[in-house]
Amino acid sequence: MTALGAPAPAAQAGASSAGHLVVTGTSKRFGAAVVLEDLSLSVAKGEFVSLLGPSGCGKTTLLRCIAGLLRPDAGRITVAGQDITALPAHRRNVGVVFQNYALFPHLTVAENIGFGLRAQGVSRAEAAPRVAEALALVRMGEHADKPVTSLSGGQQQRVAVARALVVRPSLLLLDEPFSALDRKLRETMQVELKHLLREVGITAIFVTHDQEEALVVSDRIAVMNSGRIEQLADPATLYGRPVSLYVLDFVGQSTRLAGRIVAVEDGVVTVETSLGPVRAPGRFAPGSRVAVAVRPEAVTLGEGVAGANRVSARVSEISFLGSRTQLHLDLPAEGEDRGVVELPRLPEGVQPGSRVTLAFREADTMVFPA
Numbered sequence: 001m002t003a004l005g006a007p008a009p010a011a012q013a014g015a016s017s018a019g020h021l022v023v024t025g026t027s028k029r030f031g032a033a034v035v036l037e038d039l040s041l042s043v044a045k046g047e048f049v050s051l052l053g054p055s056g057c058g059k060t061t062l063l064r065c066i067a068g069l070l071r072p073d074a075g076r077i078t079v080a081g082q083d084i085t086a087l088p089a090h091r092r093n094v095g096v097v098f099q100n101y102a103l104f105p106h107l108t109v110a111e112n113i114g115f116g117l118r119a120q121g122v123s124r125a126e127a128a129p130r131v132a133e134a135l136a137l138v139r140m141g142e143h144a145d146k147p148v149t150s151l152s153g154g155q156q157q158r159v160a161v162a163r164a165l166v167v168r169p170s171l172l173l174l175d176e177p178f179s180a181l182d183r184k185l186r187e188t189m190q191v192e193l194k195h196l197l198r199e200v201g202i203t204a205i206f207v208t209h210d211q212e213e214a215l216v217v218s219d220r221i222a223v224m225n226s227g228r229i230e231q232l233a234d235p236a237t238l239y240g241r242p243v244s245l246y247v248l249d250f251v252g253q254s255t256r257l258a259g260r261i262v263a264v265e266d267g268v269v270t271v272e273t274s275l276g277p278v279r280a281p282g283r284f285a286p287g288s289r290v291a292v293a294v295r296p297e298a299v300t301l302g303e304g305v306a307g308a309n310r311v312s313a314r315v316s317e318i319s320f321l322g323s324r325t326q327l328h329l330d331l332p333a334e335g336e337d338r339g340v341v342e343l344p345r346l347p348e349g350v351q352p353g354s355r356v357t358l359a360f361r362e363a364d365t366m367v368f369p370a
């Protein structure tokens with residue numbers, strides 16, 4: 001059953017392939033600063049999409065344009081086929097959850113959640129069961145009559161989510177909702193939110209600067225760079241097939257070596273790096289400056305499989321991370337090279353200063369224009 005009467009996810013509803021939320025050619029500048037640049041985004045019904053990028057890249061600005069709190073200079077925004085670009089915020093049927101909860105401190109939990117319903121003219125009698133349902137959804141039923149100020153941060157954020165959902169918005173927007181919470185609680189809330197939104201089947205946009213958080217919660221992630229979307233993809237594609245060095249570096253870690261193409265053959269290039277030649281699938285002209293990269297878990301110590309890339313490097317530091325161990329490599333200081341290898345456990349005898357052979361498959365090696 002779908003909670004709160006919200007629409008079912010796209011897969012069940014057989015929704016058309018046109019997005020539920022469609023942002024087209026949207027631009028926004030503040031004075032001379034271009035903060036959103038001709039940005040387009042399409043989100044399917046029931047989909048959970050994150051906007052991920054460093055502070056200042058325009059995530060909140062885009063969210064505010066969608067919420068109607070900010071008017072874009074150019075572009076069009078539609079929800080369920082309706083052009084909402086010129087609609088005021090209160091007529092958009094969009095729920096928003098902010099980082100700082102923005103709850104009313106003088107009201108109880110239930111009053112906070114019921115506030116929006118009352119503002120919509122829903123009667124007290126009709127509001128009560130909906131408030132109770134929203135509270136149950138975020139597992140806060142027993143706290144209904146408490147003042148919100150008596151709640152912990154995590155509980156307040158649950159109330160904020162319930163308050164946004166109770167009005168049955170056609171779109172839920174969340175702006176770094178967990179950034180004020182400590183790490184352990186944040187991780188719990190991420191999984192809880194993902195589960196809740198799937199249950200409700202609502203379309204949601206989630207802003208974060210935390211790549212791990214984006215990987216955990218999202219169906220798809222839009223990686224933003226200076227007011228543009230650099231890549232929009234599911235988490236596995238984003239991690240495994242980043243389209244640029246920017247995305248490679250923003251999502252996950254890697255060993256990354258600058259170099260020059262020295263041979264090209266059958267869609268495989270050979271790159272001369274500071275650690276020697278490395279082969280990768282790719283199409284570049286001989287002489288091109290590139291960077292090759294491999295994800296930490298794609299590297300093994302020793303000879304590896306037949307035909308694997310092999311380089312030798314010195315271990316500079318070892319980080320024990322519990323379920324895995326990271327080796328940091330000593331690389332020539334100049335340039336953008338960096339080296340991280342992850343192993344399930346540290347092999348006997350490897351310590352800072354050890355020289356090791358690293359093996360990684362050609363197919364796992366990525367190459368990007370420098």
Ligand SMILES: Nc1ncnc2c1ncn2[C@@H]1O[C@H](COP(=O)(O)OP(=O)(O)O)[C@@H](O)[C@H]1O
Pocket residue numbers: 030035053054055056057058059060061062
């Ligand atoms: N109301 C505003 N007036 C002027 N500049 C703004 C305003 N809002 C945001 N900015 C600027 O726009 C840029 C993007 O901001 P924002 O969308 O908040 O980024 P993010 O949420 O990705 O950290 C920043 O450089 C910020 O200083």
Ligand SMILES: [Mg+2]
Pocket residue numbers: 059060061
């Ligand atoms: Mg922001």
